[in-house]
Amino acid sequence: MAVLDGCEGAFKTPIPEERTCPQCGKEIEVFTVKGRVVEDTACECGYVIKADEPDSPMTKKKEQ
Secondary structure, eight states, X not given: OGGGTHHHHHTTSOEEEEEEOTTTOOEEEEEEETTEEOSOEEOTXXXXXXXXXXXXXXXXXXXX
């Protein structure tokens, strides 16, 4: 139902964002959704920006 995606579809689309490599200082392009990195990205120097864990809509039950 692509017609109903509308505004909600925009929040699922990865957005390219520039981040600075903490090891060498070069700019790295990473893809984010709502500020979270969605895939691992490697810098030329070898440093890897790891993907963030996705938010889970399910809440964990507390064990009693």
